[in-house]
Amino acid sequence: MSLDALARREAAHFLPVVNRMPIAIERGLGSRVFDVDGREYVDLTAGWGVCCIGHCHPELVDAIRDQAGRLMQTTNLFYTLPQLDVADQLAQLTPAGVTRSFLVSSGAEAVEGALKMAHRATGRRKFVSTNQSFHGRTLGALAVIGQPKHRDAYRDLLAEPVVVPFGDLSAARAAIDGETAAFIVEPVQGEGGVNVAPSGYLAGVRGLCHEHGALFILDEIQTGIGRTGRMLALEHDAVEPDILTLGKGLGGGFPVAAFLCTETVAGTVSLGDHGGTYAGNPLAAAAVRAVLEVVTREKLAERAADVGERLHARLARFAAEHPEKAEAARGRGLLQGLVLADTERAAGLPLRALESGMLVNVTAGNVMRLFPALNIPEDELFESVERLLELI
Numbered sequence: 067m068s069l070d071a072l073a074r075r076e077a078a079h080f081l082p083v084v085n086r087m088p089i090a091i092e093r094g095l096g097s098r099v100f101d102v103d104g105r106e107y108v109d110l111t112a113g114w115g116v117c118c119i120g121h122c123h124p125e126l127v128d129a130i131r132d133q134a135g136r137l138m139q140t141t142n143l144f145y146t147l148p149q150l151d152v153a154d155q156l157a158q159l160t161p162a163g164v165t166r167s168f169l170v171s172s173g174a175e176a177v178e179g180a181l182k183m184a185h186r187a188t189g190r191r192k193f194v195s196t197n198q199s200f201h202g203r204t205l206g207a208l209a210v211i212g213q214p215k216h217r218d219a220y221r222d223l224l225a226e227p228v229v230v231p232f233g234d235l236s237a238a239r240a241a242i243d244g245e246t247a248a249f250i251v252e253p254v255q256g257e258g259g260v261n262v263a264p265s266g267y268l269a270g271v272r273g274l275c276h277e278h279g280a281l282f283i284l285d286e287i288q289t290g291i292g293r294t295g296r297m298l299a300l301e302h303d304a305v306e307p308d309i310l311t312l313g314k315g316l317g318g319g320f321p322v323a324a325f326l327c328t329e330t331v332a333g334t335v336s337l338g339d340h341g342g343t344y345a346g347n348p349l350a351a352a353a354v355r356a357v358l359e360v361v362t363r364e365k366l367a368e369r370a371a372d373v374g375e376r377l378h379a380r381l382a383r384f385a386a387e388h389p390e391k392a393e394a395a396r397g398r399g400l401l402q403g404l405v406l407a408d409t410e411r412a413a414g415l416p417l418r419a420l421e422s423g424m425l426v427n428v429t430a431g432n433v434m435r436l437f438p439a440l441n442i443p444e445d446e447l448f449e450s451v452e453r454l455l456e457l458i
Contacts, residue, residue, distance in 0.1 A: 067102065087420060094121025097442040099425065108450045109425045112439045115256070115288050115401070118315030119360045120439040126318045129356035130349060138349045142341065148351030155358050156326060159297050161306040166332040169324050169346035169354070173287035173313030174202025176323040179340050180250070180309045181206045183327055184281045187308075187334040190247035191225070196232035198258030198430065201250065201285055210250050212258065232261055235270045242271075246280040248309070253299035256288040256437070259430030260396050260403025268305045281308040281331065287323065288401070291315035292361050292440050295371030295399030302398065315440075318360075320353035366440040367399075373444060374399035377436065377451065384455050391458050400440055403433040406458065418457050424450050434458075 067075075069088050076086075090102045094113075097120055100106045112118060119126060133148065140146060149169065156167045170176050181193065195201070199212035208217050209224045212232075217224065230237035232255060242249055249271055255261040272282040284307040289299035293315060296302055300310075308331055313323030344350070361367065374397070381395035381404045393405040406412040412432040419426040427435045434454070438447060 087416065089420060096120040096122075097439045097446055105423070107420070107423050107425050108446050110436050110438045110447075110450060110454075111425050111427050112437055113319060114427075115293065115314045115437045116317070117319045118291055118293065118440050119318050119357060119366070120441055121319065123318060123356075123360060125360055126320075126353060126356045129352045130320065133349050133352035136348070139344070139347045141343075142345060146346070146348045146351070148348045148355060149346040152346075152351045152354045152358075155355065156312075156324065159358070160310060160326055161300070163306050163328045164310055164326050165329055167324050167326040168340065169322060169350060170342055171321050171323065171344050171350070172202070173311065173323045174204040174207045175342065176287065176311040176313055176325040177201045177210075177250075177285065178204055178206040179325040180283050180285075180311050180327075181210065181248070182340060183309055183325070183331055183335065184248035184283060186336075186339060187281060187331045188247045188279065190245055190280070192228060192243075192245045193247055194228045194230060194238070194241045194249045196251055196255070197229055198232060198255055198261065199229075199250075199252055199285075200255070200257035201252075201287075232258070233264045233267050235267055235274075238271050239274055242274045242278050242280055244278050246275070246278055248281040248283045249275050250283040250285055252285045252287075252289065253302070254289050254294060254398055254401055256401060256435070257429055259405070259433040260401060260435055262396055262398055263303070265303070268300070268303045272305055272307070275308075283307060283309045283311070285311050287311050287313035288437075289398075291357070292367035292370050293399055293401050293437065295367060295374055297361070297367045299398065315361075316357065317350060317353045318357040320350055322350040322354055324354075361440065364441065370399040370440045373442075373447065374402060377402050377447065380448070380451060384458075388458075397436075400436070400438060400442075402436045403429075404436075404458075406432045406434060408432070415454075415457065419454060422453055422457065424454065426454060 091099045092102045193210050195210040197212045201207045212229050230241045275282040290312045310326045385392040409432045429435045
């Protein structure tokens with residue numbers, strides 16, 4: 067079917083909120099995807115950072131298939147073993163004080179749960195977030211998002227945000243007070259342009275929160291599950307949040323996310339404070355269990371640190387050698403960004419890359435973001451990067 071025919075078919079019924087690329091993807095395997103005409107592409111976006119162990123990893127496929135034949139869905143009125151297994155696994159990954167978890171279906175839902183828990187624990191309504199942050203597009207998440215382009219259309223439905231510059235501890239100190247429920251922040255801003263929190267910043271914000279009786283929420287929906295070279299990005303700064311959100315790579319392609327909290331926060335909630343028909347359903351839990359087992363056994367976080375360091379060095383060298391093309395490289399692990407000098411030309415890069423057999427993302431206007439599968443073969447990654455740099 068031609069792309070024109072596909073576009074006409076979509077136009078008949080699909081809500082027009084997405085600007086499609088001129089490709090219809092039919093299947094994926096490892097770090098590659100294939101379109102309906104059989105053309106293949108190296109995926110340097112991993113399905114938006116979701117397919118952390120690659121497309122259709124055999125162990126993940128088997129886990130989902132096996133669970134689908136046993137039990138896909140029941141209600142949270144009953145115990146299910148996959149959900150209990152995941153709660154145990156997550157408790158082993160997180161800082162010692164973060165012991166409680168709740169599975170949901172998307173990162174935005176995880177943020178909603180985190181905000182509700184912070185309000186319940188403190189009785190306060192004020193939330194502080196950072197410029198260029200991205201926390202989701204549901205109403206609660208939009209209330210703390212640091213990107214006006216997503217929030218402004220719904221301003222009449224939202225409380226006025228308190229947004230401070232990312233990485234600026236002085237600004238955080240001025241904003242956090244006795245009325246603050248929580249400060250929510252990403253260790254590395256993904257959608258915001260691959261901005262890495264300065265050393266000491268996260269610990270400093272956490273200290274300010276506790277000084278004023280507020281909570282510290284770390285949004286690791288994009289950075290968690292090995293992405294930055296540690297299982298959780300918080301390990302780079304040895305910081306412990308009161309509430310933590312996970313998503314994307316958690317399910318390896320299955321829609322699942324989680325919010326986690328300390329015993330202190332958990333002790334403030336009541337029965338019925340949160341829920342969801344699909345929350346922690348056996349199929350999602352089986353996917354999480356398989357992903358965590360693969361990432362841990364194959365040491366993919368450690369691999370992301372090693373490969374990511376070399377990838378960063380290559381991007382930084384390009385920026386130094388071609389200052390008229392690129393301003394800087396930044397990132398951690400296999401979440402890397404190259405800041406391009408020409409915003410207009412940057413906007414056309416994904417299409418030019420697609421024509422050359424690669425899926426790549428440009429975010430924040432001029433940042434080429436690379437977040438491939440954590441197990442992408444090195445030759446595929448670095449050969450693709452060289453082709454991208456030639457395009458630039």
